[in-house]
Every structure is written in structure tokens, then in C-alpha cells.
Amino acid sequence: MSYIYKPRCKCKGKKCTCGASWAYIVDVGTDPKTGKRKQKKKSGFRTKKEAEAACAIFKNEIGQGIFVKETNVTFEEFAYEWLSIYEGMGKVKESTVRIRQHEIKRLLDYFAKLKLKDITRKQYQNAINDLKKRGYAQNTIDGAHRTGRMIFKKALELEVLKKDPTEFTYVPRQQKTIEEIEEKKEVPSYLERQELKHFLHVTKKMGLDQDYSIFLLLSYTGLRVGEMCALKWRDINMEEQTISISKTYYNPTNNRKEYKLLTPKTPTAARVIDIDDTVINELKKHQLFQKKKIMEHRDIYYDEDFVFTSTDDELPGYPYYIKKIENRMKRLLKLGGLNSLLTPHSLRHTHTSLLAEAGVSLPQIMERLGHKDESTTKNVYLHVTKEMKKEASQKFKELMENL
Known part of the structure; x- marks a missing residue:
């Protein structure tokens, strides 16, 4: 039911001369709480025809079930x-x-x-x-x-x-200029094989406690730094020589007590990877080091099974936070005369490049890194394999010249 009228007309039944605007009122159903009919009113139309046209549109929306009652929410x-x-x-x-x-x-x-x-x-x-x-x-x-x-x-x-x-x-x-396109570096920075060897040598000789274990693990596994911070001893199978990645560390404030363990970045990030004797032996040494620290701080040690933890007198046992590892790496890069702009994530790219150099296929690398589709990893892989193809071509040329 609908009705067209002038709600503010003062002419009391006579021909309207007061200039009041027209309005419509339409029944829109029943209030479920009171059982009374609900009505929609709208006014401000200059003529009766305008009010009738607007009323017809509204009734059509109601009939088709597409009417939306907009609110004043900001x-x-x-x-x-x-x-x-x-x-x-x-x-x-x-x-x-x-x-x-x-x-x-x-x-x-x-x-x-x-x-x-x-x-x-x-x-x-x-x-x-x-x-x-x-x-x-x-x-x-x-x-x-x-x-x-x-x-x-x-x-x-x-x-x-x-x-x-x-x-x-x-x-x-x-819009990028031609110069910007030509200068753009598609491949992220990473350490070459000899640079990594030098970095780990510097880390072993001049690193602070746990540095060598941390950066060896990142280099040899390609773990994300958040995955490593969340790592617990029960995730490491020394006998099978595997690491299970099932969580990541989250702490945007760098308050050691307010960390959270979250599910991996993507479904494919949850994985089990193989590790070699070098990593196993270093982890065993690190485990002995940690046990001594637990004994030293046994009354206050936060023992939640984390692999890499603080060893200070204030909060021993809390997991390492990402910013601390970044700062540690920056110090070591400076000491080693290497690119100080590299980060722990660069070691993930380094791992990719060395796997590609060793002849590991891209799908195997992606699986190891926990990637389903990652353009950066593909760029590193293609860059390395492209250089290998060039090297093969050069070797063939040298072979033919020596005939």
C-alpha cells in the first residue's frame, strides 16, 4: 500500500497555495518485535509526479528484493x-x-x-x-x-x-623511463659461494655467542628468519636429519615477552626439509652450549624448548627476535668487508643460488623453501642457470680451439 501526500501543507483541504513539498509513504512489511506495520517515508518532491515516480521506483525495488536501507554510519x-x-x-x-x-x-x-x-x-x-x-x-x-x-x-x-x-x-x-627499465636489477642481492664461505669464517672467528650456529643454519637450509626464531628442539630429528617447519615467530614491537607463534606464511611453508652432517654437528654443539646456560639460570630460565634463546641474566630462555639477528648480521658483514645492505633473508636467496649452482631443479628448490610460486626465487634460479649455460658455451669454445 502506498500514499502520495503533502505532509506540511497548511491549506487544510483547499487548493494548495503554501508551496509545501510532496511526499510518499509505502508499507514495507511488519515489525517482527511489535507486529505493527513498517512504513518508508520520503519527502521533498516539488511536484506530485516526481513523488509518484520515486514511489514507483521504490516499490519496484521492494518487489524485486533489491531495496537497501542505507544507514548514517561513518x-x-x-x-x-x-x-x-x-x-x-x-x-x-x-x-x-x-x-x-x-x-x-x-x-x-x-x-x-x-x-x-x-x-x-x-x-x-x-x-x-x-x-x-x-x-x-x-x-x-x-x-x-x-x-x-x-x-x-x-x-x-x-x-x-x-x-x-x-x-x-x-x-x-x-611510468618508468627507459633508463629505469634498463638499470633495474631483477635479481636480489645474495652472497656468492666464496663470499658465503668468507662470511661464515668471519662469523666463526668474530661472532658473538650463537652467531655461527644461527647463520650456518640459515645458509644451509634457506629457512625464513621467522621460521628459525620459532624453531623448537622437538622440530629437529637428529637421527633422520630433518627439520619440521610448522610455525613462524611474530613480534612487531621487539618486546621479547610479547612474541607470538603463528602458522606459516603459506600452506606450502609447512614442510619437512633434510639437513646434512655439518648442520647436525653444529646443532649438537649448540645444544650443549644451551644446556649449560639453562643450568646457570635454572631458577629463572624460560624453558619452552626454543633452539635459539637469550642468554642474558634478565630474560634467559626467551626466543631470539628478528631485529636482533638482523643487527648481528650487519655487524658481521661490516667486519668481513661484505655488502652491509644484505639481510638474513639474503641468505635464503644465497641458498637458492647455491642449490641452482649444484644442479638442483627449480621444483625441488621451491619445495625446500616452502614456496608454491615465488618470482624472486625463480629470478635467482634463472640468473644462476643462465650464467652456467654461458660457462658451458665458453668451455665448449675453448675445447674446440684446443683441437
């Missing part, structure tokens, strides 16, 4: 409501939720107190354009837009919004 309110839903899905890591929080903050600069329903496509496009003008990196802009799309998509799903302002958004990208 972007900020709904964004954090979405984040709560997103986190509660149980499918995303805490670190990913933290990234989404940062990306929401980028969007709050533009939409925080605006009503969600009032944000237009032009406003949203201008916001994305402005992020570019402010000098944010491409990954930051892409991430903010990705989060924005998820927020507005959820608003549509929950029927608090009729149109998605992100639907036709174009993310601006910096």
Missing part, C-alpha cells in the same frame, strides 16, 4: 566494524590484520567522518590519486585500495550501501 565506524569481521574469519594472520589497520589509516585521512553512503566515486578516485601525489610507494597505494574495496564490498553484502564507489577506480602508476 566510514571510520564501518571500517573498524569490517576489520573486526575480517579478523574473526580465522583465515588471516595477525600480521595481515596489522597491515589492514595501517591501510585503513591511509583512507581515514579522506573519509573518516563522512557517512559511508555519501562517499562518491569521484571522492574515492581523488583520494587514491592524492596518495600518489603525496609520494606514497606503489605497494602502499595498492594496499590502501585493496582494503578500501573489501570494506565497501562488505557494506554492499550487509545491505548498508547501495553503490560501491570503488567499482571503477583506476590506481595511478608511475
